[in-house]
Amino acid sequence: MRTCAVCNTRTPDETERCPKCGADLAVDSAAARSLTKLRANPRVRDIRLMVRADACPACQAAAGTYLKPVAPALPIAGCSCPNGCEAFYEPALNEIYP
Ligand SMILES: [Zn+2]
């Protein structure tokens, strides 16, 4: 599933525009916005892509830690999870030294 970050409408993974408000989900989905935010945060060193233990093979293959510029967009290409792609991002933070 994709969630529109403008109006919170949930749509299938293949939807490119929010049917309710017309937002471009490549930019204004919850996942796309969270990726943009992580990339802009200097404390975030790398981006982890997390998937459920029972996610489809495409999601399992995509799971892992990525350098910020190459982290893949969600939903994962070729995802066949029964409820749609449920992968999400987590930040890998820079160590803070006192
Ligand atoms: Zn919307």
Ligand SMILES: [Zn+2]
């Ligand atoms: Zn999947």
